[in-house]
Amino acid sequence: MTRLALLTGGARGIGAAIARRLAEDGLTVLIADLEIEAAQATAAALPGKGHAAFKLDVSVEAEVESLFDRLEAEHGAISVLVCNAGVLILPGGQRPPIWETPLEEWEKTHAVNTRGTFLCARAYLRRRLKTPVQDGRIVTLGSVAAQLGGYRSSSAYISSKSGVLGFTKAAAREAAPLGITVNAVAPGVIDAPMLRQSLAPEGDAAMAGAIPLNRLGTPEDVAAAVGYLVSPAASYLTGVTIDVNGGYRMQ
Numbered sequence: 001m002t003r004l005a006l007l008t009g010g011a012r013g014i015g016a017a018i019a020r021r022l023a024e025d026g027l028t029v030l031i032a033d034l035e036i037e038a039a040q041a042t043a044a045a046l047p048g049k050g051h052a053a054f055k056l057d058v059s060v061e062a063e064v065e066s067l068f069d070r071l072e073a074e075h076g077a078i079s080v081l082v083c084n085a086g087v088l089i090l091p092g093g094q095r096p097p098i099w100e101t102p103l104e105e106w107e108k109t110h111a112v113n114t115r116g117t118f119l120c121a122r123a124y125l126r127r128r129l130k131t132p133v134q135d136g137r138i139v140t141l142g143s144v145a146a147q148l149g150g151y152r153s154s155s156a157y158i159s160s161k162s163g164v165l166g167f168t169k170a171a172a173r174e175a176a177p178l179g180i181t182v183n184a185v186a187p188g189v190i191d192a193p194m195l196r197q198s199l200a201p202e203g204d205a206a207m208a209g210a211i212p213l214n215r216l217g218t219p220e221d222v223a224a225a226v227g228y229l230v231s232p233a234a235s236y237l238t239g240v241t242i243d244v245n246g247g248y249r250m251q
């Protein structure tokens with residue numbers, strides 16, 4: 001039987017690359033995204049059968065619970081959850097100083113990035129308590145911005161992604177007795193839409209010069225790490241963060 005993966009924010013960018021990677025590895029991929037038309041197009045282009053897309057706002061508790069109910073009734077138990085949906089609010093492409101950050105932008109960023117990860121992980125774990133799966137996995141998306149304090153990202157984004165990294169460790173402890181691993185991937189400077197809010201292509205060479213591997217990352221670089229974490233080969237890793245950043249930050 002193929003393993004079922006629920007991937008949030010899979011319509012485009014890093015999420016779309018994760019969808020392709022998981023499908024190539026033989027998983028059935030259910031994409032949940034605000035942008036339903038783009039999500040449907042991404043799902044339709046995946047190799048293999050059974051992939052589908054659904055509209056979801058990860059920050060809304062009732063939507064998350066009802067989508068999990070529907071998916072598990074129609075498709076069966078979800079084995080793999082990838083919490084990739086995220087937002088970075090950068091008005092004018094500039095990092096806003098804390099003293100100019102509106103409360104609504106702070107709240108919205110945390111609602112999607114941190115609350116959304118919590119709501120999806122909670123919905124998944126609630127159902128796995130009742131219906132266990134083989135090789136259960138949660139993968140969250142952190143960011144090098146959270147690890148470094150960021151240079152281009154807002155304080156709200158940095159704070160929200162730090163919350164994701166802490167939550168990932170807490171979830172790893174609590175999910176371990178269920179045989180479920182919980183790990184994070186922390187992308188560095190990745191050529192995907194979120195980065196392009198603050199970096200025009202003319203700036204790529206200078207940016208690459210600050211990265212030991214001398215290039216920006218690709219969505220596929222991030223997807224490869226997610227693919228490994230959800231594979232049975234990664235069964236003894238939990239509570240870790242895999243940095244996919246070309247050496248931009250070393251521990």
Ligand SMILES: NC(=O)c1ccc[n+]([C@@H]2O[C@H](COP(=O)([O-])OP(=O)(O)OC[C@H]3O[C@@H](n4cnc5c(N)ncnc54)[C@H](O)[C@@H]3O)[C@@H](O)[C@H]2O)c1
Pocket residue numbers: 008009010011012013014015032033034035056057058059083084085086087112116141142143144145186187188189190191192193194195
């Ligand atoms: N691009 C980078 O350089 C970079 C670096 C570090 C971390 N990340 C993280 O990787 C992930 C993907 O980044 P990306 O560059 O592909 O971003 P992106 O903006 O291209 O894609 C984000 C996806 O999430 C969806 N989304 C946004 N809000 C949502 C919500 N409330 N509910 C459901 N879906 C929602 C969007 O529709 C979109 O499909 C994010 O979590 C981001 O924070 C990206």
